[in-house]
Amino acid sequence: MSVPIGQMVAVLRHVALQRLRGNAKYPLVLMLEPLFRCNLACGGCGKIQHPTDVLRSHLTPEQCFRAVDECDAPIVSIPGGEPLLHPQIEQIVAGIVARRKYLYLCTNAIKLEEMLPHFKPSPYLAFSVHLDGPREEHDHAVCREGVFDMAVSAIKAARRAGFRVTTNSTLFADAAPERYRTFFDEVMALGVEGMMISPGYSYSKAPDQEHFLRRQRSQSLFQRILANAPTRWKFNQSPVFLEFLKGAWDLECRPWGTPTYNLFGWQRPCYLLDEGYAKTFRELMEETDWDAYGRASGNPKCQDCMVHCGYEPAAVEATFGSVGGLLATARLVLFGPPRSKPTAPAPLPSPAVRVRPNGLPTLPILDRVA
Numbered sequence: 001m002s003v004p005i006g007q008m009v010a011v012l013r014h015v016a017l018q019r020l021r022g023n024a025k026y027p028l029v030l031m032l033e034p035l036f037r038c039n040l041a042c043g044g045c046g047k048i049q050h051p052t053d054v055l056r057s058h059l060t061p062e063q064c065f066r067a068v069d070e071c072d073a074p075i076v077s078i079p080g081g082e083p084l085l086h087p088q089i090e091q092i093v094a095g096i097v098a099r100r101k102y103l104y105l106c107t108n109a110i111k112l113e114e115m116l117p118h119f120k121p122s123p124y125l126a127f128s129v130h131l132d133g134p135r136e137e138h139d140h141a142v143c144r145e146g147v148f149d150m151a152v153s154a155i156k157a158a159r160r161a162g163f164r165v166t167t168n169s170t171l172f173a174d175a176a177p178e179r180y181r182t183f184f185d186e187v188m189a190l191g192v193e194g195m196m197i198s199p200g201y202s203y204s205k206a207p208d209q210e211h212f213l214r215r216q217r218s219q220s221l222f223q224r225i226l227a228n229a230p231t232r233w234k235f236n237q238s239p240v241f242l243e244f245l246k247g248a249w250d251l252e253c254r255p256w257g258t259p260t261y262n263l264f265g266w267q268r269p270c271y272l273l274d275e276g277y278a279k280t281f282r283e284l285m286e287e288t289d290w291d292a293y294g295r296a297s298g299n300p301k302c303q304d305c306m307v308h309c310g311y312e313p314a315a316v317e318a319t320f321g322s323v324g325g326l327l328a329t330a331r332l333v334l335f336g337p338p339r340s341k342p343t344a345p346a347p348l349p350s351p352a353v354r355v356r357p358n359g360l361p362t363l364p365i366l367d368r369v370a
Contacts, residue, residue: 002194002234004164006123007102010074015320025256025285027073028313031271033262034059034092038082039110040142047081057263061091067261068096070281077104077128077258079271084111090118097124104128106168110147112154116161126164126193129155133169134183152190159191166193166236172200173213177224184233194236197222198308199245215304219247228339237308239332240315240325245306248337249318253294253302257313259284269293271309273301 011028018026035058036047048055068076076096083089084107096103106128119125132141135148158165167187171180187195199218213221222245235242243249255270265277266284270293278284294310295302319329 002236004102004123004193007075010102011316012320014074015316025254025290027071027257027259027281028316029075029077029258029309030068030071030073031258031260031309032059032064032067032076032078033080033260034064034078034083034086034089036081036263037085038080038108039085040082040108040144040147042142054263058086059263061088061095064092065095065099067281068099068101071259071261073101073259075102075104077106079106082108082111084115089115093119093125097122100124102126104166106130108142108147109151109154113150113157116158116163119163121162121164123164126166127158128166128168128196129192131167131169131183131187133171133175134179134186137175137179155190155192164193165191166196168196168198170198170200171213171221171225173217175221175225177221180225185230188232188234192234194234196236196308197245199306213304213306215306218245218304218306222246226337229336231336238312238315238319238329239337240318240329241308241312243332243337244311244315246337249315251311251314251318252296253305253310254313254317255293255310256285256288256290257316258309272305272307 014026014028035055036050037055037058038045038048041048078092083105086092089105093103093105102124104126107130109127109129112127112129129151130142131148131151132138138148138151139145155165155167169180169183184195199213199221222242226242226246240249240251244251258271259281260267260271261281265279266281267274268276268278268284268288269290273293278287291297293299293302295305318325320326
């Protein structure tokens with residue numbers, strides 16, 4: 001695990017305070033979406049399917065700060081769209097950092113290198129660069145050649161400039177485990193602080209609906225990728241969540257742990273499902289029927305979801321909710337998961353061949369979650 005000590009202390013303090021107040025439901029990460037527009041058109045992303053007038057709009061810095069203060073989560077993630085397209089992103093970042101929130105600015109890194117002079121390195125700021133696999137897989141995922149190389153160049157430039165950098169990789173049904181194990185080695189060699197991984201979740205507006213992972217398939221994939229993971233791999237995630245991905249730890253979704261605020265307000269119930277909006281954070285927390293969501297609810301939309309935005313809060317709860325959970329997590333941190341014996345891998349389905357509009361064959365499209 002590679003999470004800054006200050007961030008861990010901030011989360012622990014926040015959890016302890018909420019428990020003292022008797023709050024069973026509380027936020028840990030604010031998903032702040034200041035805009036939906038992007039400079040890519042990924043096949044598995046539904047964000048840019050909004051109407052043109054929505055894509056041309058964005059939150060003001062004051063709206064962003066109000067949401068941060070209202071939610072009061074210790075961590076803020078700025079997905080998108082592409083946040084670096086926001087005309088006042090520097091002001092938004094500076095204001096959140098001034099509040100001493102741990103901020104992860106998610107970016108495809110196309111504009112990152114040219115934008116670096118507009119930001120100041122801080123222990124509270126990290127650029128979370130989307131890298132959805134090796135060069136070929138990533139460029140197919142974002143439907144544009146050369147983006148992988150731009151992202152790698154931007155990561156190196158950001159590290160040279162003294163910025164914290166993490167990566168964010170979303171895996172889909174046609175991910176080849178051995179290629180991703182090599183990919184993780186290459187990412188760590190770039191000098192990033194840590195990696196974040198997650199299975200893809202089906203956005204209803206995404207053009208590509210064929211390659212999202214079912215739960216059993218997710219567990220099988222991550223078992224093979226993370227089996228006997230080398231210590232050089234550093235993940236910017238809870239070790240409990242990584243065990244959950246492998247099917248080795250049972251968690252139930254906690255959608256209130258990562259509330260989303262965007263142009264329309266506070267999104268119900270989570271970053272991935274769009275079932276209405278609340279005007280205030282309090283209204284979101286108090287008037288949302290949380291029992292209608294999560295795998296235990298029987299909601300068919302939630303049955304295959306294993307995405308970090310719902311289950312990382314559950315992992316934190318599992319860690320700090322009991323002495324047993326804390327000790328089990330400590331063992332994972334200190335000694336890692338139990339080492340497994342090598343097994344013959346199950347055969348993977350052959351990827352379907354697709355054809356781009358220009359007539360060239362392409363791999364099945366993967367995509368990212370911001």
